[in-house]
Amino acid sequence: MNLELRQLRYFVTVAEELHFGKAALRLHMTQPPLSQAIQGLEELLGAALFERNRRGVALTPAGAALLPEARRLLAQSLELPGLVQRAAAGEVGRIALAFVSSADYSVLPPFLRAYRAAYPQVQITLQEATSDLQLEQLLHNRIDAGLLIPPLPDKAKAELDYLPVLREPLVLAAPTGLPALRGKKKVALKDLPPLPLIIFPRAISPALYDAILGVFRAAGVTPEIGQEAIQMQTIVSLVSAGMGLALVPQSVSNLMRPGVEYRSLRDPTPLVETGLAWRRDNQSPVLLGFLGLLRNY
Numbered sequence: 113m114n115l116e117l118r119q120l121r122y123f124v125t126v127a128e129e130l131h132f133g134k135a136a137l138r139l140h141m142t143q144p145p146l147s148q149a150i151q152g153l154e155e156l157l158g159a160a161l162f163e164r165n166r167r168g169v170a171l172t173p174a175g176a177a178l179l180p181e182a183r184r185l186l187a188q189s190l191e192l193p194g195l196v197q198r199a200a201a202g203e204v205g206r207i208a209l210a211f212v213s214s215a216d217y218s219v220l221p222p223f224l225r226a227y228r229a230a231y232p233q234v235q236i237t238l239q240e241a242t243s244d245l246q247l248e249q250l251l252h253n254r255i256d257a258g259l260l261i262p263p264l265p266d267k268a269k270a271e272l273d274y275l276p277v278l279r280e281p282l283v284l285a286a287p288t289g290l291p292a293l294r295g296k297k298k299v300a301l302k303d304l305p306p307l308p309l310i311i312f313p314r315a316i317s318p319a320l321y322d323a324i325l326g327v328f329r330a331a332g333v334t335p336e337i338g339q340e341a342i343q344m345q346t347i348v349s350l351v352s353a354g355m356g357l358a359l360v361p362q363s364v365s366n367l368m369r370p371g372v373e374y375r376s377l378r379d380p381t382p383l384v385e386t387g388l389a390w391r392r393d394n395q396s397p398v399l400l401g402f403l404g405l406l407r408n409y
Contacts, residue, residue: 117189119153120182122146123161127179130169205398206235210246211259212317213344215386218363219278220259223409230405234398242316242342247272250391256399257390261317264389272389275406279383280362282327284375285347287354293373300378301331308338308356310347323382324359331379348372361386 126135126146136143154161161175171179211220224236239255246258247268264274284304286293292303309328314321328335338356341347345367347358352371361384365374388406390399 115153115156117186119149119156120186122149123153123175124179124182124186126150126162126169127171127175127182130171132169203231203401204233205396206237207257207396207398207402208237208239208255209257209259209402210239210241210249210255212243212246212261212386213240214261214361214364214384215259215278216240217344217366218280218361219386223406226409227402227405231398231401234401240343244316246389250389253391253394256394256396257388257402259386259388261320262385262387263319268389271392273392274387274389275403276385276387277406278363278386280386281383282324282359282377282381283362283365284357284377285351285360285364286357286373286375287351288371288373290373293375296375298376298378301328301333304357306336309335310339310341310350310356310358311337312342312347313340316342320384323384327359327377327379327381 122135122139125138126132129135129138132143132147132150136146139146150161157174157178159174160172161178163170163172227234227236241249241258243258243260243262246255246260247264249255250258250272251268259277262274264272284299284301286304287307290305292299292305309324311324312320325335339350341350344360344364347360348364348367348369350356351358352369354371359377359381388403390403
């Protein structure tokens with residue numbers, strides 16, 4: 113069916129005027145081609161749209177049913193240029209974003225609020241995932257971008273771009289009530305009791321794992337690995353249960369749990385970096401708008 117917007121516009125004008133002559137004047141055309149266009153539309157749809165008699169023109173039941181739908185289609189057609197322009201500018205569409213759990217307590221919530229305010233018509237799909245899983249999803253084009261902890265493996269560097277977003281020190285998460293914490297804003301690892309260490313598995317986040325053990329090594333302390341967990345929430349929950357202590361990125365101290373105390377360290381700590389990775393060949397306008405806002409955030 114080759115239904116044209118021009119035919120619908122002619123039909124709506126005749127339906128509003130209920131007079132072919134007046135409708136032709138509104139459309140800046142003569143009456144015969146208008147009548148022919150309406151007849152063609154009726155043949156195309158397989159039903160009479162107007163009753164024609166000496167007293168004038170009236171809508172048939174079929175014409176009355178078509179009128180609101182024709183108006184709706186014409187109104188939608190007027191919106192198409194704006195929709196296309198907004199899509200080209202990255203203002204409409206969707207983006208799939210994955211993030212490590214620590215980002216949920218630092219940069220992610222305020223940035224998403226800013227992005228939502230700037231791009232209210234973009235649909236955001238969020239997924240919490242470890243860095244290794246994010247890299248796999250990016251390489252297989254299953255997500256658009258990922259907030260993860262570097263470094264990127266050489267294979268990933270060949271296909272992904274990366275933008276540093278946040279650098280923060282490690283802090284201590286310890287069970288409440290330890291005498292070594294009492295009245296202190298900063299503590300030294302050598303002053304802590306020999307509690308088991310709760311840590312990320314190295315296979316999941318080698319940079320974070322090595323950074324944590326490096327802090328202990330520099331302090332002259334050899335920790336006993338008690339538990340491994342892949343989510344920050346789980347690590348903090350294990351600390352709150354008295355299962356051991358942990359070193360976590362500073363932003364995780366925003367996760368308040370009964371039975372957990374956070375302290376800065378007197379020991380030197382490296383800065384743990386979180387950054388955004390995305391496929392170099394992804395030229396989605398939505399992703400480009402996301403990156404532009406993040407770079408200026």
